[in-house]
Structures are given as C-alpha cells and as structure tokens.
Amino acid sequence: MPPPLRFDLLTLFPGLFDGFLTESILKRAIAQGLVEVHRWDIRDWAEGKHRQVDDRPFGGGPGMVLMAPPTVAAVEAVRAMADPPGRLIALTPQGRRLDQAWIRELAREPRLVLLCGRYEGFDERIFEVLEPERLSIGDYVLSGGEVPAMVVVDAVMRLVPGVLGDAESAVDESFGPDGGLEYPHYTRPREFRGRVVPEILLGGDHAAIARWRRQNRR
Numbered sequence: 623m624p625p626p627l628r629f630d631l632l633t634l635f636p637g638l639f640d641g642f643l644t645e646s647i648l649k650r651a652i653a654q655g656l657v658e659v660h661r662w663d664i665r666d667w668a669e670g671k672h673r674q675v676d677d678r679p680f681g682g683g684p685g686m687v688l689m690a691p692p693t694v695a696a697v698e699a700v701r702a703m704a705d706p707p708g709r710l711i712a713l714t715p716q717g718r719r720l721d722q723a724w725i726r727e728l729a730r731e732p733r734l735v736l737l738c739g740r741y742e743g744f745d746e747r748i749f750e751v752l753e754p755e756r757l758s759i760g761d762y763v764l765s766g767g768e769v770p771a772m773v774v775v776d777a778v779m780r781l782v783p784g785v786l787g788d789a790e791s792a793v794d795e796s797f798g799p800d801g802g803l804e805y806p807h808y809t810r811p812r813e814f815r816g817r818v819v820p821e822i823l824l825g826g827d828h829a830a831i832a833r834w835r836r837q838n839r840r
Contacts, residue, residue, distance in 0.1 A: 694747075805838040
C-alpha cells in the first residue's frame with residue numbers, strides 16, 4: 623500500500639477544521655490510511671507573552687497584517703518535520719485561480735503544505751522568504767484561507783486511489799479529463815410530479831446510455 627497523501631495546514635484557527643475532518647469521505651480516507659491531515663497553529667511559533675501574530679501595516683490603512691517572523695518560523699519548522707518538505711501553497715486572493723487541471727497535478731504530490739492567510743493579508747516578506755505558490759479559489763473575499771484550504775483538501779483527496787468507492791467516480795464527473803460538466807442524473811421514483819426519467823436510461827443498452835450521456839453533458 624502506498625504511503626498516504628499528507629496535508630499540513632498552517633492556520634491561526636485550527637478548530638475551524640474540526641467538523642471537516644470528522645465527516646463523510648475525508649473521515650473514511652483518514653481512517654483507511656489513504657490521507658493524513660495535520661493542523662498547526664501559527665501562534666505556537668509567535669514570541670512574547672501575548673503570542674502576537676499580526677500588526678498594523680506600515681504606511682497606514684485599515685486592518686492588520688500577518689507578521690513574517692512567526693509565519694516563516696512555523697512553515698520552516700513544519701516542513702522540516704517530515705520528508706519530503708512538501709509543496710508549499712499560500713491561500714491568497716492574489717494567487718493563481720484553482721481549476722481541476724491543477725487539482726490533478728496536486729494529487730500526484732506526496733505532501734502538500736497549505737498556508738492559510740488572515741486579516742488584510744500576508745507581510746510580503748513571507749512570500750519573498752518562503753517562495754510559496756499562491757492559490758485563489760475565486761474572485762471574492764473570505765475571512766481567511768481556511769475555507770480555500772478545505773476546498774483544496776477535498777478536491778485533491780477525491781483523486782487519491784481508493785478514496786472513492788468506485789474508481790470511475792473521479793473520472794466520469796464534472797471537469798474530468800474529457801472536459802465539460804456532467805450529464806443529468808436520475809434515480810427513483812421513475813415519475814415525479816409529471817416528470818419522467820428518460821426512457822433510454824431504463825432499457826439496459828449501455829452503449830446507447832453512454833452515447834446519451836456524452837450528448838447531454840452540460
């Protein structure tokens with residue numbers, strides 16, 4: 623059995639991942655040893671009585687900025703805890719837009735280290751020192767990088783062999799290698815409020831069903 627795909631999540635709010643890691647497909651993948659997820663609190667590398675991790679921006683302006691010293695120390699320490707050090711990705715609106723092709727690329731990695739931003743963003747020297755890849759899940763504003771990190775973990779772990787019950791599930795779905803979205807799906811009952819399941823799906827002709835599904839991809 624190959625080693626599990628390892629995720630390291632660096633965040634100021636590790637508790638936000640509690641429910642995410644203990645439900646559904648991801649919970650089973652962790653239990654089966656297919657995926658490992660480790661959470662790290664950046665504050666553990668902050669100095670001083672109050673373990674400060676943010677401060678006001680030089681030059682003025684609203685909000686607070688994530689400080690370089692504790693963030694860089696946290697990332698460097700976590701990457702040194704295991705071999706390989708992992709592919710480092712910072713979750714930030716200034717990043718490259720995530721798509722399924724990138725997800726497939728990330729799924730081939732043995733270890734992903736995800737750095738979650740907060741407040742007004744990262745001190746630029748974090749990027750200069752660590753040189754992470756920068757990833758965005760879309761052109762909108764969130765409170766932090768935790769939700770984008772969950773998106774990455776969820777999308778990537780689905781492509782790990784054995785995570786999904788049917789190996790074809792990860793291939794024959796939206797944004798798969800063939801492109802496009804999925805075809806319409808139906809299940810019981812055969813009729814609902816005057817709307818019936820297409821007859822072709824009920825006949826057992828698998829070649830005809832496959833053609834219908836290809837023709838009806840959205």
